[in-house]
Amino acid sequence: MTVAVPLSLNEAFDALSRTPDARLIQGGTDLMVEINFNHVKPVDVIALRRIKELRTWQVNSNNTITIGSGVPYQEMEVGQLKELLPALAEAARTVGSPQIRAAGTLGGNLGTCSPAGDGLPVLFALDAIVHLQSAVTSRELSIHEFMLGVKRNARHANEIITGVTVPILDGWQGYAKVGVRNAMVISVASACLAVDKKNNSVRIALGAVGPTIIRCRDAESWLVQQLDLTTATSIDTTIAQEFGRRVALESKPIDDHRSTAEYRRHAVGVLAQRLITRAYTS
Amino acid sequence: MSESIGNEMYTLRINGQDRPVKDAWVGESLLYVLRERLELPGAKGACEQGECGSCTVLMDGDAVCSCLVMAATAIGADIVTVEGLIEKDPSMATTADVIASQITDVQQAFITEGGVQCGFCTPGLIVAVHHLLDKNSDPTELDVKESISGNICRCTGYGRIFAAVEAVVQVRKASR
Missing domain, CATH: 1.10.150.120 ([2Fe-2S]-binding domain)
Structure with missing residues (x-):
């Protein structure tokens, strides 16, 4: 086994060409659990944590933000990122514990592609673009095309996830999650809701209730017919309830060691109802 | 530092000192290396999956779970363990009285x-x-x-x- 600790993307691509089957590691919070429990014994590892260019983020001129794949969650909880992407800040704050948020990254969430990854519903709600680079190519992929299934994504073996770009929306956005306790918990069900006033649309994405993150397109288009999203200042309880019911119908949960399908479907409907109620309670 | 670390030695910066790690499998967690290779048993191992915090150390000023850090990837990082919070040289702390005073x-x-x-x-x-x-x-x-x-x-x-x-x-x- 070898471990490479490149200091730049170019060095990382060199390492990847020498060891094409290497596991890429960001904060390590997923891979090290697998290693500690002897579930995997990687042959080679390339650690991306010291690549400075992956640990930066910037606001672009076209009203979008690009976040490097190595930016830790703790940076998304505060400051300008929190102001501009409140749903991402809320999701970041629910990731594990302060110790995990100091290490964990969106790059890791995307690389692992677990449906319970807390950053992913936000990226789906915001129609994020994922940036992938190899030594010679560079491409952009919609998050909807990137995540293929449970822990499966469209990254090629010679590519590194360098970051994501998301729009800065005008409108309320938030993230909510159900787990067995308040801190330090993996999602049983989660949801991200974002209102886009400019386009009079609402986006809702669900985590941990299907093989991928699920966008509830039917519930989204139904809500737009009930409510003028740009001018509404409140929402009828009956509309919020019906929105929750429709969202739950679009979930595809399963029974597993963390919860039952029935509970997850119920929970995700409640989360959707709460989020839309929060969005229209000033 | 783009060359890969195989099973040869690597060096970690721990509590202000350079500590060589020899003859170790490079996939070992920082927690394991601290406790079993470097005689720093202060950080404790319990869950080994980042849920209990008993292995918490400081890495470049952040509190992290040392069980979730692959030790060989921590080269170049400034690591402080619970032993390193004591201001005096920890190697001086031999008797219970001395430790208590520090x-x-x-x-x-x-x-x-x-x-x-x-x-x-x-x-x-x-x-x-x-x-x-x-x-x-x-x-x-x-x-x-x-x-x-x-x-x-x-x-x-x-x-x-x-x-x-x-x-x-x-x-x-x-x-x-």
């Missing part, structure tokens, strides 16, 4: 306020509380709760731990 205000407050019962979670909590108070000298109750939300204690019920943090905050305020 402990930090946070450690003393845990003793005074009864924040230690079985003690297994204590080193991780001490590191997490030092980390909090280094960044925030006047934390709210919620700040304290969130800062130790990744450190699980099954004995104390946390009340005496919160009392210990509050005691340190008050003493540090008074001495400013």
Whole structure:
């Protein structure tokens, strides 16, 4: 086994060409659990944590933000990122514990592609673009095309996830999650809701209730017919309830060691109802 | 430093000293290397999946779970363990009396306020509380709760731990 600790993307691509089957590691919070429990014994590892260019983020001129794949969650909880992407800040704050948020990254969430990854519903709600680079190519992929299934994504073996770009929306956005306790918990069900006033649309994405993150397109288009999203200042309880019911119908949960399908479907409907109620309670 | 580390030696910067790690499998966690290779058993191993916080150390100023850090990837990082929080050279701390005279205000407050019962979670909590108070000298109750939300204690019920943090905050305020 070898471990490479490149200091730049170019060095990382060199390492990847020498060891094409290497596991890429960001904060390590997923891979090290697998290693500690002897579930995997990687042959080679390339650690991306010291690549400075992956640990930066910037606001672009076209009203979008690009976040490097190595930016830790703790940076998304505060400051300008929190102001501009409140749903991402809320999701970041629910990731594990302060110790995990100091290490964990969106790059890791995307690389692992677990449906319970807390950053992913936000990226789906915001129609994020994922940036992938190899030594010679560079491409952009919609998050909807990137995540293929449970822990499966469209990254090629010679590519590194360098970051994501998301729009800065005008409108309320938030993230909510159900787990067995308040801190330090993996999602049983989660949801991200974002209102886009400019386009009079609402986006809702669900985590941990299907093989991928699920966008509830039917519930989204139904809500737009009930409510003028740009001018509404409140929402009828009956509309919020019906929105929750429709969202739950679009979930595809399963029974597993963390919860039952029935509970997850119920929970995700409640989360959707709460989020839309929060969005229209000033 | 783009060359790969195989099974040869690598060096970590721990508590201000360069510590070579020899003859180790490079996939080992930082926790394992600290305890089994470098004779620094302060960080404790319990869950090995980042859920209990008993292995908490500081890495470049952040509190992290050392069980989730692949040690060989931590080259170039400034690592501080619970042993390194004591200001004097830890190698001088040989007798119980000497150690007792060197402990930090946070450690003393845990003793005074009864924040230690079985003690297994204590080193991780001490590191997490030092980390909090280094960044925030006047934390709210919620700040304290969130800062130790990744450190699980099954004995104390946390009340005496919160009392210990509050005691340190008050003493540090008074001495400013």
